[in-house]
Amino acid sequence: MSQTREPPTLRHRNNHLPYDVVLNILGQLPVKSVMRLRCVSKSLYSSIASPDFISTHLNNINHDNAHVIHIESESTRVINRQVCMVALARTFDRISEIGVPFDFPTKCVQIVGSCNGLLCLADYPPGNVVHLWNPSIRRFKKLPHTCLGLLKHVTLGFAYCSESNDYKVVRTSGSSLSTSEIEMYSLSSDSWKRVEISVTTDVIFCKNLVSPIPFVSGALHWMASVKEENRMTETDIMAFDVNSEKFRKLALPHGSIDGPLLQRCVASFRGKLAFFEESGFQYSIWVMGDYEMIKQRGRDLSML
Amino acid sequence: MKFCTVKQYFDDENNNNVTNGIATTVIPLPNKHLKIKANNKEMEQYEQELLRNVMPQELTKLILAANYLNFKEALDFFCRTVANAIQNKSVDYVRKFFGLESDFEPGEEEKLCKEFAWSFEGVDED
Numbered sequence: 001m002s003q004t005r006e007p008p009t010l011r012h013r014n015n016h017l018p019y020d021v022v023l024n025i026l027g028q029l030p031v032k033s034v035m036r037l038r039c040v041s042k043s044l045y046s047s048i049a050s051p052d053f054i055s056t057h058l059n060n061i062n063h064d065n066a067h068v069i070h071i072e073s074e075s076t077r078v079i080n081r082q083v084c085m086v087a088l089a090r091t092f093d094r095i096s097e098i099g100v101p102f103d104f105p106t107k108c109v110q111i112v113g114s115c116n117g118l119l120c121l122a123d124y125p126p127g128n129v130v131h132l133w134n135p136s137i138r139r140f141k142k143l144p145h146t147c148l149g150l151l152k153h154v155t156l157g158f159a160y161c162s163e164s165n166d167y168k169v170v171r172t173s174g175s176s177l178s179t180s181e182i183e184m185y186s187l188s189s190d191s192w193k194r195v196e197i198s199v200t201t202d203v204i205f206c207k208n209l210v211s212p213i214p215f216v217s218g219a220l221h222w223m224a225s226v227k228e229e230n231r232m233t234e235t236d237i238m239a240f241d242v243n244s245e246k247f248r249k250l251a252l253p254h255g256s257i258d259g260p261l262l263q264r265c266v267a268s269f270r271g272k273l274a275f276f277e278e279s280g281f282q283y284s285i286w287v288m289g290d291y292e293m294i295k296q297r298g299r300d301l302s303m304l
Numbered sequence: 305m306k307f308c309t310v311k312q313y314f315d316d317e318n319n320n321n322v323t324n325g326i327a328t329t330v331i332p333l334p335n336k337h338l339k340i341k342a343n344n345k346e347m348e349q350y351e352q353e354l355l356r357n358v359m360p361q362e363l364t365k366l367i368l369a370a371n372y373l374n375f376k377e378a379l380d381f382f383c384r385t386v387a388n389a390i391q392n393k394s395v396d397y398v399r400k401f402f403g404l405e406s407d408f409e410p411g412e413e414e415k416l417c418k419e420f421a422w423s424f425e426g427v428d429e430d
Contacts, residue, residue, distance in 0.1 A: 016403035017364055021371060021383065028380075028387035036423040039395045039416050042407045138422060 023047055027056045031136040051165055058116055082109050084119075084135070098135050102142070105129060112169065113158030113212045120158035120169060127154030130169060132187070147192040148173050148181045155205050157213035157220035159242040164188065168242050170195070170213075170220055172205040178227075180205045184245065195240075197247050200229040203238060214268035218243055221250075221266045221273055237266060237275070253286040363389075392428045 017025075026034060026048065034057065038045045047053055082100040100109070100121070110124035117136055123129045128151055133140040153174035161168055169185040171192075179202040182195040197203055206223040213220050219239040226249060227233040237250040256264075256277055263278040273288040363386050370379040390398060399406065406413060417424065 017367060018371065021367060021379070022402050022404075024380070025383045025387050025390075028384045029391050032423050033391045035420050036395060036427070037398055038420070039408075039413055040399050040402075040406065041404050044404065045416075 023053060027053060028060050031057075035137055055165075086135075100133070101138070102131055102133075102140055104131075110156075111212060112156040113215060115158060115160035115167065115215065118160075118167060120156070122156050125154075127151065127156050127171065130156065130171075130185075132167065132169075143169065143185055144191060146171065146173075146183060147194060148175070148183050150175055153180075153207070155207055155213060155222065157215065157222070157240070159215045159218075159220050161186075161242045162218065163243045170240055170242075172222070174204055178202050178204075180224075195245065197238075202227040203247075205238065208267075209263065209265040211265050211267050214266055214273065215242075216268050216271065216273045219248075223264060223266055237273075256284070256286070392426065394427050394430055397428075397430055 022044075026037060026044075029037070034048060038048050082104075084098045084100055086096045086098060104121075104123040105128075106123045106126065108124040110122055110127075112120035112122050112130070114120070117134060119133045119135065121131050121133060128146070130143040131140055132143065148171075151171075151173045155172045157170045159168050159170070160166075167187040170182065171185075172180045172182050174180045182197070182205075183192045184195050185192045204225040206225065208214075208223065213222060215221075219241045222238045222240075224236060224238040225233055226236045226238070235252060237252065239248045239250055240246070241248065253275055256275070263276075265276050267274045267276060269285075269287055275286040275288075277284045277286075363382055367379065367382045367386070370382055390401065393401070398404075408416075
């Protein structure tokens with residue numbers, strides 16, 4: 001016996017969206033709205049604070065907006081507060097000024113690096129005082145004191161560790177004449193710890209002119225003067241893998257000139273490691289082709 | 305195959321989840337996508353046109369349909385549209401909109417609001 005069937009209707013039992021759809025919507029909101037909506041409920045608060053939500057939200061940000069940061073290295077302002085300049089697109093037609101919400105003992109500030117919208121700033125030149133700052137959510141944090149002794153000829157690098165979803169700051173100090181000391185800070189432990197290279201290798205890390213220490217392919221890269229046991233001192237690139245927390249030595253490109261009066265530095269260029277050299281009237285740029293090849297061959301790279 | 309549930313929808317005669325009206329909006333989207341696949345701007349304009357006069361409440365129906373049909377691109381697009389519509393709305397508005405209830409202890413919510421007072425600047429009046 002057949003029953004008369006009613007035509008299908010949209011049944012609005014509760015007319016409310018499933019929770020995962022709600023999170024999908026929130027994941028597409030600007031940061032300011034997301035921060036405000038943490039006040040909706042406790043469960044929403046903890047959902048928003050979860051690593052999954054944070055990385056989804058990060059991926060949803062429009063990547064066409066390249067943010068270039070510039071900060072005056074020496075403040076000439078009457079008010080002793082630094083200002084950070086941000087270009088909101090590669091066309092540089094929209095520039096904003098963001099006041100740095102904390103102070104440094106010196107008037108000079110350097111940008112150590114930036115990852116995922118998090119900035120690392122330090123006083124310059126000492127490099128003793130380091131802050132992490134997220135301008136989007138207006139939160140900052142001063143790092144604890146060094147675990148090394150007296151700091152001298154400091155270099156700093158800032159990196160994101162994808163394996164542990166952690167942020168790390170690496171500091172080298174050239175207090176000794178023969179070798180640098182190294183320490184690493186991780187945000188998850190909120191503490192510094194010493195890093196050793198090798199008992200038989202002396203490394204003096206060089207300042208990278210005025211450029212930040214580049215973070216490429218999961219590693220920070222320095223120009224360094226390296227002396228291994230029973231070998232002559234040579235200039236190499238020292239790469240620190242922030243996941244394995246180990247150093248690796250990379251040779252300078254073929255064709256680069258060894259000499260004390262040269263201006264040289266390493267940088268990140270379109271996501272690859274680049275090496276710049278100025279000798280007299282000639283400027284040269286090398287870009288590393290295949291980073292993986294270096295691990296196998298121990299040498300590199302193609303000339304631009 | 306963009307969504308597998310479509311076949312099920314047509315087979316399932318007792319389906320109350322998706323009205324015909326909603327289906328006519330959502331189902332042609334993949335074909336249109338294919339036709340103007342290379343040109344993102346055109347697709348954006350087509351989608352803006354489609355949803356120009358749709359209120360946020362109406363969008364929930366579209367979202368439920370896209371969710372049921374397992375059509376990820378449409379779901380993301382509708383969610384993005386809702387996000388744009390509610391981005392300046394107050395906490396209360398959003399609570400009612402999603403049917404969520406506050407489970408904070410008294411005073412807890414106030415403390416949070418004070419901590420992030422800057423995020424409440426420029427919020428639309430209810």
